Amino acid sequence: MEFQEAKAALLLSAKQADACAEQYKRAAKTETHTELLTVVKENIAWLIRNNATDAERLELWFGETILAENNIFIRGERQLGFSENAFLVLLGSSQATVKTCNSSQATVKTCDSSQATVETWGSSQATVETCNSSQATVKTCDSSQATVKTCNSSQATVKTCDSSQATVKTCDSSQATVKTCDSSQATVKTCDSSQATVETWGSSQATVKTCDSSQATVETWGSSQATVKTCNSSQATVKTCDSSQATVETWGSSQATVKTCDSSQATVKTCDSSQATVETWGGKLITNCEGGLIQNRTTRKIEIKKSNYELLIIE
Known part of the structure; x- marks a missing residue:
């Protein structure tokens, strides 16, 4: 199709999907393929979720060549390296390795059943968003940074190395596996019914927050540290090993299971009507029941906060 014809088809489809006025006007004012497809890339998750477009229609309107020239890929495998800023969208069954x-x-969005492998080096930054049943593998090195968001039933595997940083958010029924090494840092937030598995190694640090009915499994090793907060009806399983440390807080009606091993330490605090089950295999365990209850499998005691002034310990 010619540009104006393709633009008209896209605008009609967006209007029928009740696109917001601001983004619709942005698209309507575009005069080139690059300008229009930039708007498409920035709103691709919404467009697909609301059936305003898909890989087939984009190919029909713009053609595979123009899409690829604008870093929108609908099939095939590619090896891509960038020393300057880039914005990529993977659709259909496409696959890409991005460095x-x-x-x-770099901003990378994966939709449909597409797959992306992303590596960040130096002081570079990557923003990765996975939708539908797509998958992303992200590795951050040196002092680089990555922001990862998983939606729908998509999956992400994230590994942080050196002094790099990663921020990970899981939504819907998506899944994320996060591993931090060296002196790197990771911040992980799970929402809806999503799941996250987090491992910290070396002297790395992880901050994990679970919300809604989501779940998180956290293991700390070496001299690493983890801070875990559970909210709503979410659940967390935490295991500390070696000389690592974990701080766990439970809120709402959430639940946490905490196990300490070796010379590790864990501090567990329960609030509201939340519950924690704790167990020590070596290491040090500190409990603080300000609400709900703490069941200690090692001492076979249960701490229950009955009121602001009374803590009941059942043996």
Whole structure:
């Protein structure tokens, strides 16, 4: 199709899907394929979720060549490296390996059944968003940074190395596996019915927050540290090993299971009507029941907060 014809088809489809006025006007004002497809890339998750477009229609309107020229891929495998800023969208069954270097920035969005492998090096940054049943594998090195968001039933595997940082958010029924090494840091938030598995190694740090009915499994090793907060009806399983440390807080009606091993330490605090089950196999365990209850499998005691002034311990 010619540009104006393709633009008209896209605008009609977006209007029928009740697109917001601001983004619709942005698209309507575009005069080139690059301008229009930039708007498409920035709103691709909404467009697909609301059936305003898909890989087949984009190919029909713009053609595979123009899409690829604008870093929208609908099939095939690619090896891509960037030392400057880049914005990629993977649709259909497409696959891409993306490496960012120096101080570059990359935004990668995967939809449908597409797959992306993303590596960030130097002081580069990557923003990765997975939708539908797509998958992403993200590795951050040096002092680079990555922001990862998983939606729908998508999956993400994230590994942080050196002094790099990662921020991970899981939504819907998506899943994330996060591993931190060296002196790297990770911040993980799970929402809806999503799941996260987090491992910390070396002297790395992880901050994990579970919300809604989501679940998190956290293991700390070496001299690493983890801070875990559970809210609503979410659940967390925490295991500390070696000389690692974990701080766990439960809120709402959430639940936590905490196990300490070796010379590790764990501090567990329960609030509201939440519950924690704790167990020590070596290491040090500190409990603080400000609401709900704490069941200690090692001492076979249960701590119950009955009121603001009374803590009941059942042996």
